Amino acid sequence: MNKVFASLATAASLFASSAFAGDLVIIYDDPNPGPKAAFEKVVADFSAANPDINVDLSINDREAHKTAIRNFLSADAPDVTAWYPGNRMGPFVDAGQFEDISDLWASDPNLSTSFEAIKPTMSRDGKQWGVPYSYYQWGMYYRKDIFDKMGIAEPKTWDELLAACEKLKAAGITPITIGTKYLWTAAGVFDYLNLRTNGYDVHNDLTAGKIKYTDDRIRATFAKWEELVRPGYFVENHASMSWQDAIAPFAKGEAAMYVMGNFAVGAMKDAGLTNDQIDFFQFPEITPGMPRAEEAPADALFIPSGAKNKADARKFLAFVARPDVQSEWNKAIGQLPPNSKAEVGSDKFIQEGMQTVSTAAGLAQFYDRDAPAEMAKAGMEGFQEFMIKPDRLDAILKRLDKVQGKVYK
Amino acid sequence: MNALTVMPVLFLAPAFLFFTVYVILPIFQSIYISFFEWDGLGDMTYVGVENYLEMFDDDRFYTSLKNNLLWLILYMLAVPAGLFIALFLNQTVRGIRLYKSMFFFPFVISQIVVGLIFSWFYNPNFGVVGHMFEFFGASPPSILGDERYVTYGIIFAGLWPQVAYCMILYLTGLNNVAPEQIEAGRLDGAKGIRLLWHVVLPQLWPATFLAIVVTVIGALRSFDMIAIMTQGGPYGSSNVLSYYMYETALSEYGFEMGYGSAIAVVLFMIMLCFIVAFLWKMYQDEKDWR
Secondary structure, eight states: OOHHHHHHHHHHHHHHTOOOBTEEEEEEOOOSHHHHHHHHHHHHHHHHHOTTOEEEEEEOOHHHHHHHHHHHHHHSOOSEEEEOOGGGGHHHHHTTOBOOOHHHHHHOHHHHHHOTTTHHHHEETTEEOEEEEEEOOEEEEEEHHHHHHTTOOOOOBHHHHHHHHHHHHHTTOEEEEOOOTTSHHHHHHHHHHHHHHHOHHHHHHHHTTOSOTTSHHHHHHHHHHHHHHTTTOBOTTGGGOOTTTTHHHHHHTSEEEEEEETTHHHHHHHTTOOTTTEEEEOOOBSSTTOOOEEEOOEEEEEOBTTOSOHHHHHHHHHHHHSHHHHHHHHHHHTOBOSSTTSOOOOSHHHHHHHHHHHTOSEEEOOHHHHSOHHHHHHHHHHHHHHHHOGGGHHHHHHHHHHHHHHHTO | OOHHHHHHHHHHHHHHHHHIIIIIHHHHHHHHHTTEEOOSSSOOEEOTTHHHHHHTTOHHHHHHHHHHHHHHHHHTTHHHHHHHHHHHHOSOOTTHHHHHHHHHHHHHSOHHHHHHHHHHHHOTTTSHHHHHHHHTTOOOOOGGGOTTTHHHHHHHHHHHHHHHHHHHHHHHHHHTSOHHHHHHHHHTTOOHHHHIIIIIHHHTHHHHHHHHHHHHHHHHTOOHHHHHHTTTOSTTTTOOHHHHHHHHHTSTTOOOHHHHHHHHHHHHHHHHHHHHHHHHHHHHHHHHHO
16 A cells, blocks of 8 residues: 555565575565465465475565565566566566576477467567466456346447446446546556557557557547546546545446456455346447457566576476466466466356457557556556546647657657 | 764764765765666666756646645644644643643654545545535535645645644743743733733744744655655646655656656755755854854
């Protein structure tokens, strides 16, 4: 919650954990009970299979990890660390702080054959830098009981979505909940509107800095967004809510839809909702015939170039890539295994997610992972401002162009 | 060399060493880095004063500067408010110690906790403020989600512990007010405000000076409240220089050490004005007493 304090604590724990050679030091970044237990299970299985390796595991707070990693990579590098692929790994790859593991990708029979779909995401400069262990779908989560009661079917097109929103709004239910305090949730909405309006290539060109924000195609995306913002289809006060806070109106039945990643299902169930009350549909089509691309961010493990025990770290990454390990791990955390030979959990959201992702024409990581950090920050602030003050669109887009000109020079 | 000359040097050495390494050197390091473009990982590129030029063309910088100014002005309310409460509490009734400690309580708890409590307070859906508005049939404003109110909301939260701090300074000051002078003033017919203004306040000057100093410093380093309550949002409208510096240089999306350092240098320059003024004032006061 408090990044500053947490990163200080992390820094302190790093000093305490200088390991001996022969040990395998791993830093993981999800202390929530479920994911933590699942990863500890993976580590325990690895230790059982390799009794000569002594694993030293520490788990950081997820937000604190994002800032702490810059210190520990150069000061006291672990042998394996959790991080994100795509553009998010770019700065560390470019600074030579991640180990090139193309050799492992080429020599390991499992890695070289079962990860074709996600390999481009793990690559930079034609080399591979990490091993993905999990990914998850995004889409529209909704209150099935409310939809059923009001006779609304899952919207397949933009017009159907607008009609559903109008009907909900008329009944006193806010159509879509969102919490934009930490900004990235707004990027999820933008990405989907943009992917559905303009397609996968425009998403990539925009985040790569090849298209301006004042471009007509991006304006078209915002025009669609405006059709949701103007009539008040998003919850009020979203700027002061986190994504978890935004689940409250959803759980109380005051809001009916949520553009989210699959990790939110756990939080929705914690808020008292059951599998019968919530369901998932793919974000509706906007431009007819546009190939459907999806957001599917992956989580991965990397070896810092300053690692002391790179041989065992490679062993661990190869272990993590195994289909049986990925099956079990992702069943435990309710996500999708990147390994195409791994089994997918039987949960309905996982099944639908697998169906959504495996039939997609393209997989985007996420706006803040595909765009460079500085651009992402400015962009997401712009999205938030637009959702509150849609009249300022021109000023926002011009400002984003200015930032873009600076970031991608 | 005798003990009289050696001992002070020895006693000062550790403090001086740490002050140099952790305060003085980083200041010069920041100034140095502010002339470079650097992502904190790779190579540093010398860009001259480009970071500063960029700053003068950056709306977010001006927003932060404006908010810093607001903080400085409104935070000063803590001084008279603290004085008022101190005067109110400076009486002998049963249980006054308990009341005093209750008023002092917010200063003891962490700023983070204060920020968290107030962000729940302000929450329009389940916070006290929301319920109050609903009681009167109005729809509650989203104080932390609206660019018009957000800075005032955070400053108000920050005032709560700051008033307590000023109050305790004045309470100790009031203990030292000479009762003879008040008696004398009373005999001469001074009452109420006039007595306070002409007899009590001049004697409280050391406490007032200290209260102003800590309040100015508190206003300029208003970092934790903003970090916990809004993270500078919505869309940067509640940012101040110290948080903007953190955001550009060290946060999740910040990879601009050079630009962050340039902001730090500007913030340092602003602080320097106050520091110099305070030091000069202290020097003048001591000269008079000698």
